[in-house]
Amino acid sequence: MIEISSKTNDHFRRWMDLSSSRGIKKHGEFILMGEKLIQEFLQNPNYKIKAEILHEDLKSVTLTHAVSKTQRIPIFKLPKALFNEVDVVGTHYNLLVLEPKTIEPLNAAAKPEGLEVIAPLGDPSNLGALVRSAVAFKANKIILTEESSSPYHPKAIKASAGALLKIPLYKTGKFLEFVQTNNDIYALDMKGENVAKFNWPKNLRLVIGEEGPGFSGVKGLNRLSVPTDGIESLNATVAASIALFSYAQKHSYY
Template structure:
């Protein structure tokens, strides 16, 4: 299937439709090695900058894709309105891209870091996507996702990341229970840690970000940094705190 041919699919029982429906959570993404990308800005940008990452386009009306630059190798599927709406969970009413999501390479945490490496356990997909945007903006060399983290190609992660995930080297890490010793320099964000404002950032370092609400396990060995605030709120959102730390590193490295 290539060129301008659009294959019509109307039934949710179609094998392709069932597979795409599975891509709304991490389990389905891992099973099929695919993801769905949505967004009136994200889809055209991704086609322009990362065309080799996609294998198919899904549209309710092919006319909606008339201005998109589709490679000949991208399959085209025209879906019934009901089927398309069931896949377009963000309600964009714009063509969706089916991307290739290969397994993530395993990180070697026993090896010294190179540049700024982010070790992350954020479980909320939207928070993870927002973190990807900050990571790409402030020069993170690698993002190491612990098992507790959301899937990097979850639809809500992709929505919040706005294609930043394609600019990052993503690696798979262990769970907290299996993490063992991690080569440093190693710092973790902790509201009870030392003032981050006085911390001298080395060029090669790992920054560890825990789960929302749970933070870093008490027995995890890392230098703890706290972001000074007025104290008007109990704590910062994990993504906001991480972004401030990434910005501090970025300033120190310039």
């Protein structure tokens, strides 16, 4: 076990960097946080474990696990104060440093297969919440644009309840360029056909816009909406969940 007590330690500084999308990309690591998420992950450890981080009141979860027989996992012990700085979502449980999987580029020329969700969401919590609903309602893949938060951001993984580690992820270029060059895209917007009455095709790409700008200025999109009464619009991820449920009902998933 390796003990670290200084904020100037290279490992500690790198782990602090992993609380941002930029840091995750730079270092090629992310931190899995949360007792339930870690216990679920250890049932099927399909990401390489780079390290385990704990403090003096915690016992290692990898040392006695079968995964330690196939991977050499360094264990680092921090004082509680430093541990709590790394534990940015406040789990107070062991942390696992994992190696992200390569996110393959989407073949934009290929037709959608089933429901594919485009998620140009820069807020990691919103991205996680959207992916949680997408997995619940049988989406086949998540498409991330250049504007998207890292799917390995700790807040994204927490908000997704681990769903981001379970669904195929693909990447594409800039959001506007992508949606303007694809014909099988349906945009969830304030103005459009009621999702409850829409005859959902089996294969389509559903795009969720960032709150605020939405799809203003984008022409030629197939637009869908979740009608509201007494309020202008819903939170984007709430509206998306309703639309995803409507799709799942149409195709007899529930």
